[in-house]
Amino acid sequence: MMRPVLQVEGLTRRFGALIANDDVTLDLRPREVHAVIGPNGAGKSTLIAQICGGLKSDAGSIRLLGQDITHETTKNRARLGLGRTFQISSLASEDTVLQNAMLGALGAKSRPWQFFLPVLGDKNLRDHAENALRRVDLIDFADKRTGELSHGQRRQLEVAVALTLEPKVFILDEPMAGLSAEGTQLLTDLLRDLRNQAPILLVEHDMDVVFKLADRITVLDYGRVIATGSVEDIRKNPIVQRAYLGENL
Amino acid sequence: MISEKALNAILMSLLFCVPLWAWVSDEPFTITLATRAVIFALAAVGLNVALGLGGLVSLGHAVFFGIGGYAMGILAFHAQTYSPLMEWPFTISGTKLMPVIWLMAILFSGAAAFIIGLLSLRTTGVYFIMITLAFGQMFFFFAISWPAYGGEDGLSIYIRNSFPGMNTLDPIQFFGICFAILSLVLWLNVRLVKSPFGLALNAARQSSERVEAVGLDPFRLRLIALVISGMICGLAGALFADLNRFVSPTMFSWQMSGELIVFIVLGGLGRTFGPVAGATLFVVLEHALGGIGEYFLFFLGLLLLVVVLFARGGLYGIITGRADR
Numbered sequence: 001m002m003r004p005v006l007q008v009e010g011l012t013r014r015f016g017a018l019i020a021n022d023d024v025t026l027d028l029r030p031r032e033v034h035a036v037i038g039p040n041g042a043g044k045s046t047l048i049a050q051i052c053g054g055l056k057s058d059a060g061s062i063r064l065l066g067q068d069i070t071h072e073t074t075k076n077r078a079r080l081g082l083g084r085t086f087q088i089s090s091l092a093s094e095d096t097v098l099q100n101a102m103l104g105a106l107g108a109k110s111r112p113w114q115f116f117l118p119v120l121g122d123k124n125l126r127d128h129a130e131n132a133l134r135r136v137d138l139i140d141f142a143d144k145r146t147g148e149l150s151h152g153q154r155r156q157l158e159v160a161v162a163l164t165l166e167p168k169v170f171i172l173d174e175p176m177a178g179l180s181a182e183g184t185q186l187l188t189d190l191l192r193d194l195r196n197q198a199p200i201l202l203v204e205h206d207m208d209v210v211f212k213l214a215d216r217i218t219v220l221d222y223g224r225v226i227a228t229g230s231v232e233d234i235r236k237n238p239i240v241q242r243a244y245l246g247e248n249l
Numbered sequence: 250m251i252s253e254k255a256l257n258a259i260l261m262s263l264l265f266c267v268p269l270w271a272w273v274s275d276e277p278f279t280i281t282l283a284t285r286a287v288i289f290a291l292a293a294v295g296l297n298v299a300l301g302l303g304g305l306v307s308l309g310h311a312v313f314f315g316i317g318g319y320a321m322g323i324l325a326f327h328a329q330t331y332s333p334l335m336e337w338p339f340t341i342s343g344t345k346l347m348p349v350i351w352l353m354a355i356l357f358s359g360a361a362a363f364i365i366g367l368l369s370l371r372t373t374g375v376y377f378i379m380i381t382l383a384f385g386q387m388f389f390f391f392a393i394s395w396p397a398y399g400g401e402d403g404l405s406i407y408i409r410n411s412f413p414g415m416n417t418l419d420p421i422q423f424f425g426i427c428f429a430i431l432s433l434v435l436w437l438n439v440r441l442v443k444s445p446f447g448l449a450l451n452a453a454r455q456s457s458e459r460v461e462a463v464g465l466d467p468f469r470l471r472l473i474a475l476v477i478s479g480m481i482c483g484l485a486g487a488l489f490a491d492l493n494r495f496v497s498p499t500m501f502s503w504q505m506s507g508e509l510i511v512f513i514v515l516g517g518l519g520r521t522f523g524p525v526a527g528a529t530l531f532v533v534l535e536h537a538l539g540g541i542g543e544y545f546l547f548f549l550g551l552l553l554l555v556v557v558l559f560a561r562g563g564l565y566g567i568i569t570g571r572a573d574r
Binding site: 078079086095102106107108111112115116125165 | 440443447448449451452455458459460461462463465470473
């Protein structure tokens with residue numbers, strides 16, 4: 001078996017008496033799409049925040065390519081290779097599409113300490129940003145203000161910004177949320193292509209998408225991993241069916 | 250409706266031509282008013298780096314304005330009394346040379362901004378406002394209780410400081426110096442907004458978590474923004490002190506900080522030239538309505554209320570027909 005790119009071990013997070021995540025262990029192997037599913041409040045968002053650095057963990061460890069990043073800052077985790085998208089789009093909405101992608105490029109090359117020359121004139125950065133926009137089919141909208149994009153286009157831009165980072169791992173927080181059927185199809189195709197570049201940890205509500213894309217699925221319920229396995233394993237798993245009571249798997 | 254660029258050009262030409270006209274028709278007081286507007290504009294442009302671009306609502310920028318003022322006051326005071334600024338471990342004497350004074354004003358206000366930023370930028374929102382206000386009050390009361398430099402009464406400087414090759418006592422020449430500095434700073438500011446740093450700082454204002462997620466440090470971006478902002482305010486403070494040939498603790502007052510914010514809001518938040526429009530309008534109103542005494546502030550408050558409620562883009566928004574950025 002190939003060495004996992006991302007290893008999460010025994011990750012725990014409490015909010016007072018409430019245990020949001022309890023001893024969560026999962027890993028992400030090269031080229032795979034590993035989906036994390038679970039009912040609302042299962043701890044998916046907490047898990048993402050713990051992995052990406054927004055929330056400290058009470059116990060457990062996170063390793064990226066063998067390196068312990070449990071206590072790194074959010075910024076350093078991004079630099080080390082975590083490329084994430086946000087569930088609630090957090091793009092700079094007053095800026096243009098290209099500027100948002102340029103920000104990613106700027107971060108990737110960690111070169112914001114330049115105060116005089118126009119950033120859009122930096123051919124290197126610009127090519128980098130435009131390539132990412134081309135990958136997600138947004139190049140024709142490069143000069144549009146991000147706030148004027150459709151919801152689906154904003155999702156695509158989220159992915160583009162993550163792409164500019166050339167990450168070792170993609171962490172996608174409900175990328176399909178609120179998308180039309182058409183938009184979902186578009187993004188599904190994009191993610192299928194993306195996995196060749198880096199493995200994807202996919203938190204997603206849309207079961208069709210998960211079953212289409214995922215190689216493995218981890219099911220969270222009340223902050224615990226109740227099952228991990230292939231798509232077939234999870235479909236058949238009786239515990240999972242109970243957790244998703246009423247939902248037809 | 251005219252474009253923002255055209256409005257910038259009109260504004261700057263007006264600001265330049267009115268004093269020129271006043272000079273031709275021998276009305277030095279108008280030149281002084283214009284110089285006051287230019288200096289306030291410079292300070293507000295400085296604050297705008299932090300507020301407009303960085304989203305940092307600081308109610309303590311008078312600190313930097315005051316430090317600039319006292320840098321001038323202290324250096325010139327020692328020069329005019331022929332007493333050294335310090336004797337140990339080496340002697341430093343005062344100076345009447347503007348470029349040296351400006352450099353000191355910029356250095357000290359930048360250093361103050363760095364320290365204040367280190368402490369205050371850990372907070373956001375209303376806490377940030379309160380912390381910066383607290384720093385402002387600290388400096389204010391320190392200046393009041395520092396008898397060596399006039400304490401509450403302030404410091405008078407008898408003769409305006411000098412600039413090589415120019416007669417700074419001539420109002421139009423001093424105006425020229427101030428106007429040139431404002432133009433230079435505005436030009437640098439335009440470049441800054443478009444630079445990589447400007448892009449990153451602007452993004453940090455809109456979404457801190459996004460900036461972190463691409464591996465940049467919003468804290469550091471804001472700290473640098475605050476330092477740049479403080480330096481510009483410090484330079485403006487030194488010029489303001491030279492305009493009045495007088496420095497007093499009121500330069501540190503929180504009203505001063507508030508006025509700087511008012512200039513930006515009046516002119517139009519998030520526009521590079523907005524503070525210039527706001528400061529000019531303020532000085533014009535102050536002069537036109539000054540005759541009615543304290544009531545001036547009442548009308549200013551009313552105007553501000555109207556702008557905030559009905560014309561969010563300030564003067565720039567009204568004239569260019571675009572509500573915001």
